[in-house]
Amino acid sequence: MAGERHSASCYLDERTFRLCCQLFLQHSVTIQDGWSWEEIKGADEGFMRKTVLIPVRSDASHHEDVCSVRTENTDSLTEELQADVEDEAAGLQAVCQRYEYHVVYSSSYQIPVLYFRVSTLDGRSVSLEDVWSNVHPNYRQRLRQEPWDTLTQQVVLGTAHFIKGGARSEKTTVVDNLIYTLVVLLLNLHEHVYCSQRLNYIVTWLSVVGPVVGLDVPLSYSTAVSAPD
Amino acid sequence: MADDKDVLRDVWFGRIPACFTLSPEEITEREAEPYYLLLPRVSYLTLVTDKVKKHFLKVMKTEDVEEIWFEYEGSPLKWHYPTGVLFDLHASNTALPWNITVHFKNFPEHELLHCASNSVIEAHFMSCIKEADALKHKSQVINDMQKKDHKQLWMGLQNDKFDQFWAMNRKLMEYPTEEGGFRYIPFRIYQTMSERPFIQKLFRPVSPEGNPLTLGDLLKELFPAAICVEDEPKRYQVIIHGIEPLLETPIQWLSEHLSHPDNFLHISVIPAPSD
Numbered sequence: 001m002a003g004e005r006h007s008a009s010c011y012l013d014e015r016t017f018r019l020c021c022q023l024f025l026q027h028s029v030t031i032q033d034g035w036s037w038e039e040i041k042g043a044d045e046g047f048m049r050k051t052v053l054i055p056v057r058s059d060a061s062h063h064e065d066v067c068s069v070r071t072e073n074t075d076s077l078t079e080e081l082q083a084d085v086e087d088e089a090a091g092l093q094a095v096c097q098r099y100e101y102h103v104v105y106s107s108s109y110q111i112p113v114l115y116f117r118v119s120t121l122d123g124r125s126v127s128l129e130d131v132w133s134n135v136h137p138n139y140r141q142r143l144r145q146e147p148w149d150t151l152t153q154q155v156v157l158g159t160a161h162f163i164k165g166g167a168r169s170e171k172t173t174v175v176d177n178l179i180y181t182l183v184v185l186l187l188n189l190h191e192h193v194y195c196s197q198r199l200n201y202i203v204t205w206l207s208v209v210g211p212v213v214g215l216d217v218p219l220s221y222s223t224a225v226s227a228p229d
Numbered sequence: 230m231a232d233d234k235d236v237l238r239d240v241w242f243g244r245i246p247a248c249f250t251l252s253p254e255e256i257t258e259r260e261a262e263p264y265y266l267l268l269p270r271v272s273y274l275t276l277v278t279d280k281v282k283k284h285f286l287k288v289m290k291t292e293d294v295e296e297i298w299f300e301y302e303g304s305p306l307k308w309h310y311p312t313g314v315l316f317d318l319h320a321s322n323t324a325l326p327w328n329i330t331v332h333f334k335n336f337p338e339h340e341l342l343h344c345a346s347n348s349v350i351e352a353h354f355m356s357c358i359k360e361a362d363a364l365k366h367k368s369q370v371i372n373d374m375q376k377k378d379h380k381q382l383w384m385g386l387q388n389d390k391f392d393q394f395w396a397m398n399r400k401l402m403e404y405p406t407e408e409g410g411f412r413y414i415p416f417r418i419y420q421t422m423s424e425r426p427f428i429q430k431l432f433r434p435v436s437p438e439g440n441p442l443t444l445g446d447l448l449k450e451l452f453p454a455a456i457c458v459e460d461e462p463k464r465y466q467v468i469i470h471g472i473e474p475l476l477e478t479p480i481q482w483l484s485e486h487l488s489h490p491d492n493f494l495h496i497s498v499i500p501a502p503s504d
Contacts, residue, residue: 040425107431108360108415124338 012201017105017112019228020202021048027224048103048202053121054214056095096121101215103206112202114209200225236486240470241391243270245316246326249281252300255333257288265326270313270470271490272386273354274299274306275344285331293333298341300330305337308344309353310419311489317468317497318419351383354491358382361415361492362401364431365484370401386490394490401492402485409441410434410481416494418452428452434481444483445476455498468497 012020021037025048028035039046102115203225207217244267251261264284268277275297282297299306301319306329310318320327336343344350358379362371371379378397385394404411414434417427428451434442448455448467456476457463466473469487480494488494 043425043428107429108363119338 012105012111014105014107016201016228018046020200021046021103023200023225023228024048024202024206024221027221030224031218031220033218045105047105050101050215052099052101052215053096054099056097099214101210101213103202112205114206114213114215116213116215200227233486237395238391240487241271241394241490243313243470244268245270245313248326248328249278249285249299249331250328251285251288252330252332254335255285255289255331256293258290259288261285261288268312268316268327269389270311270316272312272389273310273350274308274312274315276347276350276387277312281331285333289333295334296336296343296345298332298336300332301328305340307341308350309342311491311495313470313489314419314495314497317471318421318499321466321468321471321497321499322502347387351387354383354386355379357491357493358401361488364413364415365401365404365411365492367412370403374400382490398490398492408435409439411484414447414480414484414494415488415492416447416480416484416496418496418498420498432480434479434484441479441481443476444474444478444480447480448476452498463501465498466501468499469494 025035025037027033033050034052035048035050037046038049098119098121100117100119104113104115105111106113200221203217203221206215207222210217247266247268249264249266251257261284264281266278266281268274278297278299286294299308301315304319306315306319316327342349359368359371362368374397381393381397384390385397411434413431416432417429419427430451432442432447432450436442444467445456455465455467457465467476469483474483474487484494
């Protein structure tokens with residue numbers, strides 16, 4: 001695997017995955033970004049995990065209205081209007097969902113895979129429709145061509161996660177697995193990024209796929225984290 | 230290879246007699262009779278239990294019915310594992326029929342995947358096939374197939390049509406003669422008492438010297454405890470489709486003939502019964 005260097009087959013081997021993750025995690029600790037490494041007992045395998053609480057948007061535009069009212073009218077807000085804004089904000093903050101992200105190495109595809117699971121604070125899985133409504137509008141259009149309605153097992157832990165689905169054809173109801181979408185995405189990434197060997201694969205990859213599913217990857221990772229030797 | 234084709238048929242038509250009983254926790258309007266069914270080893274629980282569901286829904290009020298799930302002796306059964314694997318793993322050495330408990334509430338969110346419809350099963354099935362081909366052929370064969378070919382694989386499984394399925398699946402079982410086998414063997418080793426759901430690693434069917442590797446070679450590398458040393462009593466049984474293949478069996482042959490329709494060789498390792 002390490003020997004194949006021409007662009008089409010420039011894959012990520014497991015050792016490099018681990019090294020990239022360790023470097024990523026060092027920076028995560030520095031900026032308190034909440035990622036941790038989970039080792040599987042009885043195997044020399046592991047993955048990165050992060051859990052985030054994300055407030056549920058009841059309506060994206062409504063949220064933006066509240067924000068714009070705050071910034072524009074701070075100086076001239078009457079007490080009443082200010083109270084309304086605070087109530088709205090409190091209402092929005094009160095409803096949270098738990099997003100759990102796992103960065104796992106797939107030996108079958110020799111790429112990392114991002115799994116995520118969304119649940120309510122009392123542990124119930126959130127339906128796909130509800131997850132969909134929380135996706136930032138900027139990504140929705142792209143995702144409309146790539147809906148996720150495949151529910152598949154997290155390969156290492158065995159808990160339920162969403163895997164983003166691939167393109168849905170109008171003629172069939174078969175939904176291609178996300179891994180194919182990711183593989184295409186990552187193979188493209190490979191040719192331009194990994195083979196240069198100057199960048200940390202995990203940082204670059206996660207910066208691209210993470211935001212699509214609500215995961216924020218601060219810019220400082222790109223400058224602070226080096227590639228493994 | 231007339232014998233080998235028979236093996237393919239035997240694997241496809243393997244059945245497990247099961248008895249479905251409603252959980253005593255469910256609220257019923259009257260007592261529900263158990264429901265008996267022959268489960269195809271190579272299919273998935275939620276794909277083949279429509280009649281079971283209908284049978285029990287007759288004695289229940291709609292408001293008491295949520296998503297159906299199955300359990301055996303306290304363990305929720307993962308529908309996304311082939312039925313035969315679940316049986317080999319949980320109930321191999323117990324008396325038939327396999328007694329499965331049916332539930333309609335308290336879905337165990339952290340242990341089971343939801344199965345809202347057959348398209349979820351289809352998506353899961355196809356994703357396994359694609360992953361298997363990534364291992365065997367770097368995805369070249371599956372990617373050369375058209376959507377209708379993929380559909381044929383699924384419909385073959387769903388409708389229990391051996392010929393329809395294998396007309397397409399045989400392409401996924403080919404390999405360049407000079408290679409001696411697939412690039413890597415798609416397999417998963419399951420254990421009941423384990424932190425992880427299964428063991429899956431890259432494994433070539435042919436040694437660097439060109440010798441075909443066996444089931445024993447695979448286990449030696451990935452589950453050495455399963456190989457019993459001469460004088461010691463056997464600690465584990467290694468089961469594929471309800472049988473214990475000889476450890477000398479070439480892994481390439483096993484992959485071609487004893488894989489499930491999802492193209493994976495599912496291997497269950499269970500404690501040997503203590504007589």
